[in-house]
Every structure is written in structure tokens, then in C-alpha cells.
Amino acid sequence: MSILLGILLVIHMIGWAIVLGGTLTHLRPPRIATGVTHGALTALVAGILMVGVAEMGGRDLDYAWVAVKLVVGLVVTALAIFGARREEKVTTGLVGGIAGLTMLNIAVAVLWR
Incomplete structure (x- = not known):
């Protein structure tokens, strides 16, 4: 189980790195790269699978931590999909928001104790 985890x-982590890198490199002019959407979906699915595998392995989980990361991940994914579908209306605020929420998700993962 630990190898799978x-x-x-x-x-x-690679999924979130793709999201963060893709958004930071496309702030000017603002656009959502295809990789941002794929990275967000990859990170979201991998995170959900990690929770499931950890539950199957009998690990104790902090469900508040899981819920915060899930909500932030869902918002990032929704914003990425929204921005990818409406390329002509992508603003710097949208791209920066995705980058900021991604950094928040990383900070919650590292700093929450």
C-alpha cells in the first residue's frame, strides 16, 4: 500500500506543478494552457485516489484537511475548465487566481498540522 501511495x-505533485507552472508562464498575455486543465484533473483524481488507498490501508486521516484540499482542488479545476472553454475572455485575474489557489493548496498540504 505504501508504494501505491x-x-x-x-x-x-506533478499535476499541481503543471498547473502552477502553466499559469505562471501564461500571465501575460493571460490564457489557460491545455496542460493546466490536464494537470488540475490529474492532481484532483490522484488526490482522491490517495484518500481512498489510505482509507483502505487503515490510516487515520484528518478529514477537515482532506475537505479543504478537495474544495480548493475542485475550485482550481473548475476555473481551469472555465478558462479553457472561454479563451477570449480569460483575464489576468483568472489566471492569477488559479495560480494563487494552487499555491494555497500546496501550503495547506505542507503547513497543516
Whole structure:
């Protein structure tokens, strides 16, 4: 189980790295790269799978932490999908919001104790 959790964690981190890198490199002019949507979906699915695998392995989870990360991940994914479908109306605020929420998600993962 721990090997599977490690693999899912790496996939999850790569997904968020794609989102953060894709948004920071496309702030000027503002646009949502295709990789941002794929990275957000990858990170979201890998995170959900990690929770499921951890539950199956009998690990104790902080469900408030899981809920905060899930909500932030869902918002980032929704904003990325919205921005990808409406390319002509993407603003710097939308792209910056995705980047900021991604950094918030990373901070919650690292700093929440």
C-alpha cells in the first residue's frame, strides 16, 4: 500500500506543478494552457485516489484537511475548465487566481498540522 501511495503522491505533485507552472508562464498575455486543465484533473483524481488507498490501508486521516484540499482542488479545476472553454475572455485575474489557489493548496498540504 505504501508504494501505491507514494506513486499517487508523485503523480499528485506533478499535476499541481503543471498547473502552477502553466499559469505562471501564461500571465501575460493571460490564457489557460491545455496542460493546466490536464494537470488540475490529474492532481484532483490522484488526490482522491490517495484518500481512498489510505482509507483502505487503515490510516487515520484528518478529514477537515482532506475537505479543504478537495474544495480548493475542485475550485482550481473548475476555473481551469472555465478558462479553457472561454479563451477570449480569460483575464489576468483568472489566471492569477488559479495560480494563487494552487499555491494555497500546496501550503495547506505542507503547513497543516
